[in-house]
Amino acid sequence: MSYMNGIDRINDQQKKRCKQINILSKGYADYLQLDKLLSSQTMLSSQNDRVSYDEHLFIITHQAYELWFKQILFEMDIVCKLLVANLWNNETEMCNALKRLGRISSIFKLLLEHFSILETMSSSDFAEFRGYLKHASGFQSLQFRMIENKFGLKKENRVDCCKSYTDCFNGKKSEEFERTLTEPNLLTLVCRWLESMPVLQDNTIWDQYRRAADLWLEESTETDISCLEKRRDLMDSLFKCDQHKRLVDQGNRKFTHQALKGAIILRTYRHEKGYALANRILDSLVDIDTMLSKWRFCHFVMVHKMIGSHNSGTGGTIGSEYLRSTLSDSYRTFIDLINLPALMVPATYVPPLISQIL
């Protein structure tokens, strides 16, 4: 029970095992391929008479980012596979999906923390080796682009310059990259999953929701007409397919109509048996989308801090201004889940879920 419980005994046993360790010691380094990993840091400034020590930090930080990007891609693939299988009524796999999504979110949180390391470097420190980087830019992380693609960010949602970005990679890497564009992405698969929600397979529940919405608008005591008008427009955008479609065409909505219905129903009946886990999956998707947004912003302010507003970024971009432009809602994949609250009919108007056949 004591904190040093058995330390002496431990030492005895450990001594016995020491020879064993000498043999095993190669294991750790081999397993992690540390020879490759730890020989991959070459400072460009070291070719010069005056090494910029901070360049080492710059390399390590970006390499750490890339390692984690790989892990994020790995977890996304698993989530996509889980979504392809039928998640409804499968608590085990829903929990598995949740674990993966939660982990992706945690990794993004960790990546945000990485900025506080880079920020121990001042813009003056950076200026000392910035010249060497002219042919490399964070803008060019293939894996980050793949994450965006897999997440569901489409070409047409990007700012102009980046649309043709995909041309520039070739060879085997390019195939893998192409697959992130051609294979169903997270957005698509989440939509399909929501569309396949059992209770949505006939119109009963949706008709009920629409009647509740009508009643709500009818009985409204809101006196501000523009406010009432806006509410009506929002409801129309939910119930009228063509209005929904127009929003999709404008890039302001990304879910299919049927998927949006599914999300609404899930949120409405979130306390019902069988809906809790699915709601948590929606929450997790919003969390990741939010973390991605935070990552973009922190990236932007970091670059802004390093080079200011007037300088060009390395890699030929407009630098921080390019990054700033990626902060718009058009870069948010699950914006429809975020905008859901305004589409929700107040709980008091919605009838209970009687003969639920989830």
Added chain:
Amino acid sequence: MSYMNGIDRINDQQKKRCKQINILSKGYADYLQLDKLLSSQTMLSSQNDRVSYDEHLFIITHQAYELWFKQILFEMDIVCKLLVANLWNNETEMCNALKRLGRISSIFKLLLEHFSILETMSSSDFAEFRGYLKHASGFQSLQFRMIENKFGLKKENRVDCCKSYTDCFNGKKSEEFERTLTEPNLLTLVCRWLESMPVLQDNTIWDQYRRAADLWLEESTETDISCLEKRRDLMDSLFKCDQHKRLVDQGNRKFTHQALKGAIILRTYRHEKGYALANRILDSLVDIDTMLSKWRFCHFVMVHKMIGSHNSGTGGTIGSEYLRSTLSDSYRTFIDLINLPALMVPATYVPPLISQIL
């Protein structure tokens, strides 16, 4: 002034540069040697019919640790070089040292955050691939051992088993490792720096401090005799070389006597001109020592959580109990700075620093 300021203009400029980017795009990946970095993840469980997906996280996390360990070693080398030069009266290099020490501290803080990623893996998840790791253990990180060595952790302060650990590496790596044992470490260099403190070069200031201590003990109104006794013992340990030496021999003190004097004087006159930065360096050393301690603890609870108290660790150690034993004060390099408060004579007893010649 607007947030979207000039986005259109940007798009125009960006289009022009797009071809350029296609050529440059190789830059980023080449610079970071991503081909090596991202091809270094081989799951042992994938040799089996049933892949344990969580093994990928295990690999990535440990690789991220190793990358940051390399950065810590890099920064420590710089700090050591700065300490070898004469820091006194050199604001620029003191600030440089502070920046490096602060960064090491920040990196350790980031490494602590990494545990929250590993902790998204339950002990059950870990159990699924733990069998494959039998020849590898976190216990074997050569770089972590080097960090400890460079920091100043000595063989005799380690728990028994680890003392012979150094035998097990050979080849080029081993040379680099040996240097962390033979070259002056951070502890040694900090001691030398404190010893060289200008004001300590004659006895005036120290004699003054001793007289202040005597007066304090004399005038004490403390009625608890054991408390008074303890205080007297502490002062003796400070002023009597043999008592100091005994503590050093017992492993309870690690600073040289002269260095301890330096630290006391620095703390006492921390508000005097020329002492502020040096005090901040002491604070930073304590911070890093504290972070290292936290890292050990978090490592311990993480392993404890993964395998419990009863299982052996991978690599043939006693697992979590071994890690627990590294939490003792004997593993704290700058324990003397931490224990300083009890050796400080109250400010009211200490005469001002009149003819300071720092």
Added chain:
Amino acid sequence: MSYMNGIDRINDQQKKRCKQINILSKGYADYLQLDKLLSSQTMLSSQNDRVSYDEHLFIITHQAYELWFKQILFEMDIVCKLLVANLWNNETEMCNALKRLGRISSIFKLLLEHFSILETMSSSDFAEFRGYLKHASGFQSLQFRMIENKFGLKKENRVDCCKSYTDCFNGKKSEEFERTLTEPNLLTLVCRWLESMPVLQDNTIWDQYRRAADLWLEESTETDISCLEKRRDLMDSLFKCDQHKRLVDQGNRKFTHQALKGAIILRTYRHEKGYALANRILDSLVDIDTMLSKWRFCHFVMVHKMIGSHNSGTGGTIGSEYLRSTLSDSYRTFIDLINLPALMVPATYVPPLISQIL
């Protein structure tokens, strides 16, 4: 779609609402009772000629801790209520419990971050106002004690001094405090919940597990006799009630025998339908226990850093050494969940869960 989309329109609308705001503005401050909250910081050192500015940080940090302790207690109460109701087969409430447990864990994580603020204060800074605090000590946080009690830490698991601690509070507070000692705590309720696991209500599944264990021990190819012996002892501690009881009496096990069985079965069949969420609850409990441990450790190193090993803590304790003694396993409530891995029979020996009636 643009980032500044409609800002002009916003400004128009906002102007209209400005008068409204003037009226509403009291709302925020009233709601949060800011007059009370922000008038509760009185620096003791300000009674003196020389204010110690860092005392303000000390007060704010501790107050922030207390606010969050209140929230933790609030969430724990909800979890306890949920556990009293029957969680089995209730996905919604399991998810609710998980959310609460996850939040407690997140709050502890935030509390860990608070230490990095306190650590911007050096031991010298602290020494300047430490004298004023002689009648107050972090050791005396009633709410932290209540958290420990509610979590399930028992009097007999505490180091001696603290056992009589409960005497010292009286009045209404004391009643609330007493309830944390007399009402069923989280440990008790988790045990009851595990005991009530449907599949455990007859002996079939447990007999099966025991046979699997026997076969495993029988067929073992382990040649190290002491290792085999240890494994056999562990299995006996699981299957023989008297051995389990002895461990409980020694304070080395805290779960009831039936609850331990439940945990084993849950872990074993974690991939089966209906067991995933319950397993996540076990994970969450381990997470919180781990966070609490980390909090203790960080508290210890912070106090250690502030006052060293030799000084007494404020409030008359032995200071950092007292805190160090709370790091032992006897302070870990869910230690049995942590020690589970060594009690698990390898998956290949365990028969599938055929007629599961969870």
Added chain:
Amino acid sequence: MSYMNGIDRINDQQKKRCKQINILSKGYADYLQLDKLLSSQTMLSSQNDRVSYDEHLFIITHQAYELWFKQILFEMDIVCKLLVANLWNNETEMCNALKRLGRISSIFKLLLEHFSILETMSSSDFAEFRGYLKHASGFQSLQFRMIENKFGLKKENRVDCCKSYTDCFNGKKSEEFERTLTEPNLLTLVCRWLESMPVLQDNTIWDQYRRAADLWLEESTETDISCLEKRRDLMDSLFKCDQHKRLVDQGNRKFTHQALKGAIILRTYRHEKGYALANRILDSLVDIDTMLSKWRFCHFVMVHKMIGSHNSGTGGTIGSEYLRSTLSDSYRTFIDLINLPALMVPATYVPPLISQIL
């Protein structure tokens, strides 16, 4: 030396002190005024039949924010006082200022972490008690407004609606608030400090810098004419007072011309004796500005996540869109420090600082 060193002895001593503790125990709670602090949480939803448990989290989080806002204001006041005194050649007070600025930065970092607690609440959870909050909004935090004012954010830099915001507070609070508008703010004081830089007191150094700039533009091998043009414009904005003034009038520059010169000289000669600490102060100001930006963004995405884009915020604002509009550069107080890199003449063109008389 062992981890449990003297625990028995401790227990003995502690027993002796137990009576003492009973008397002292009131100390902690009184010191922190916990009776007031912990009685300040009243859930509006509890007036209803159905309590929304998550409202408690909402209150605690906002109260924690307010506590920390108070601490930030406290530290800002100290920094302002230090800046009013002559910092040049005063290492001690520069270190003090740095410590305070670093702490403010750390607190903002902690405040960012708070969002991850609020984010354990989904938009559905929030919707359950949002109705009760109609008269309160985070928009109305007086202290946050005071932080902005003290930092140096001016009325004319705010989006329209907020300009008249100051009307709405009266009584004693209002006085304190008014002072944040009338007293010299951090921006003003930093400018004065830079203006008073000894080396700037005659024109020698600045003339030298201008000649270096001229030479740089002359010898430029840049073939892109628009790029060269832009560089020339930037240099004009630095050397021609009227051009600088125009930028100030447009709100695109906030430093005085002389202060900008000071910043340029500090950055240019950052490796010179006596300039290191002053450079670190500039870095710290940029850090805080950056953290404040991140706080705004995280606040925005959190609110966005809670209520979507279409709903009004509580307190009558346009909700998340209002927050989005505060992300523009006009809200960044030390934007001139961030934009400095583009105004720096390459080091090779700048003559060394020969007869420096800092």
